[in-house]
Amino acid sequence: xxxxxxxxxxxxxxxxxxxxxxxxxxxxxxxxxxxxxxxxxxxxxxxxxxxxxxxxxxxxxxxxxxxxxxxxxxxxxxxxxxxxxxxxxxxxxxxxxxxxxxxxxxxxxxxxxxxxxxxxxxxxxxxxxxxxxxxxxxxxxxxxxxxxxxxxxxxxxxxxxxx
Numbered sequence: 001x002x003x004x005x006x007x008x009x010x011x012x013x014x015x016x017x018x019x020x021x022x023x024x025x026x027x028x029x030x031x032x033x034x035x036x037x038x039x040x041x042x043x044x045x046x047x048x049x050x051x052x053x054x055x056x057x058x059x060x061x062x063x064x065x066x067x068x069x070x071x072x073x074x075x076x077x078x079x080x081x082x083x084x085x086x087x088x089x090x091x092x093x094x095x096x097x098x099x100x101x102x103x104x105x106x107x108x109x110x111x112x113x114x115x116x117x118x119x120x121x122x123x124x125x126x127x128x129x130x131x132x133x134x135x136x137x138x139x140x141x142x143x144x145x146x147x148x149x150x151x152x153x154x155x156x157x158x159x160x161x162x163x
Contacts, residue, residue, distance in 0.1 A: 002029075002030060002031040003031045003032075004030050004031055004032075004085050004086070005030060005031065005032040005033075005034065005082060005083055005084045005085060005086075006026055006029070006030040006032070006033050006034070006084055006085065006086040006087070006088050006117075007033075007034045007035075007036050007075065007078065007079055007082070007084045007086070007087050007088065008022065008023055008026055008033055008034070008035050008036065008087075008088040008089075009035075009036040009038050009071075009075055009087065009089075010035075010036075010037070010038060010090075011037070011038060011039075011043055011045060011052075011130070012035075012037055012052045012055070012056055012130070013043070013045045013046055013047055013052060013130050013134075014046070014047060014052065014055055014130055014133060014134070014147060014151065014154075014155050015052070015055050015056050015059055015130075015147070015151070016125070016128050016129070016130055016133055016146050016147055017125055017128065017145075017146060017147065017148070018090065018092070018121050018122075018125035018128040018129075019056075019090065019130075020059055020060070020148070021090075021121060021122050021125055022088065022090035022119050022121065023035055023056075023060060023063070023066065024060075024063065025119060026088040026119065027060075027063045027065055027066050030065070030086070031065060032065050032067065033063075033065055033066045033067070033088070034066075034067045034068075034069060034082060034084065035056055035060070035066060035067070035068045035069070036069060036070075036071050036075065036078065037049050037052045037053050037056065037068065037069065037070045037071070038070075038071060038072075038075070039070075039072045046134060046158055046159060047158065049070035049072075050070065051154075052070070053068050053069065053070050055151045055154060056068045058148075058150045058151055059148050059150060059151060074110060075087065075107060076106075076107040076110035076111035076114060077110070077111070079107075079111055079113075079114045080111050080113065080114070084114060085113070085114060085115065086114065086115050086116070086117050087104070087107060087114055087115070087116045087117070088116075088117050088119060089103075089104070089116060089117070089118050089119070090118075090119050090120075090121050091118050091119070091120050091121065092120075092121050092125070092126050092127075092128075092129075093126065097118070100116075100118065103116075104116035128146055132146070133146045133147060133155065134155075134159050137155050137156055137159035137160055138159050138160060138161050139160075139161075140160050143155060143156070
């Protein structure tokens with residue numbers, strides 16, 4: 001049995017099928033996967049960290065080796081605290097890679113014991129982003145192709161601006 005631990009961080013505001021694809025695939029590669037809902041001061045989030053954790057838990061309840069937490073510090077330090085050997089990052093396009101590569105180098109400098117692994121998203125999710133989901137939802141559009149049914153209404157209740 002694989003006993004390695006990995007961390008899959010993100011803002012997940014909200015979690016999408018793209019995120020869930022990466023989470024599900026990473027959960028098959030590691031004995032334990034910790035999904036870290038991170039705070040990012042540069043982003044204005046529509047959902048609280050607690051709400052984002054709860055949405056991901058609803059969507060991953062069938063993945064027994066997945067734990068979802070909120071953490072508000074340096075990812076490299078959290079990886080060390082939890083004994084994680086890897087950080088999993090999903091990539092949609094080359095534009096994602098440049099930023100994520102810089103972060104991987106910084107995390108390696110802060111914690112030489114952790115590796116960053118990049119997983120490319122499934123082709124049907126390459127265009128998908130939380131921002132796009134929020135934009136469509138804000139106009140009352142159908143987001144059922146982008147997020148699981150179990151969280152769709154939570155998102156619409158928060159985002160849809162009735163005119």
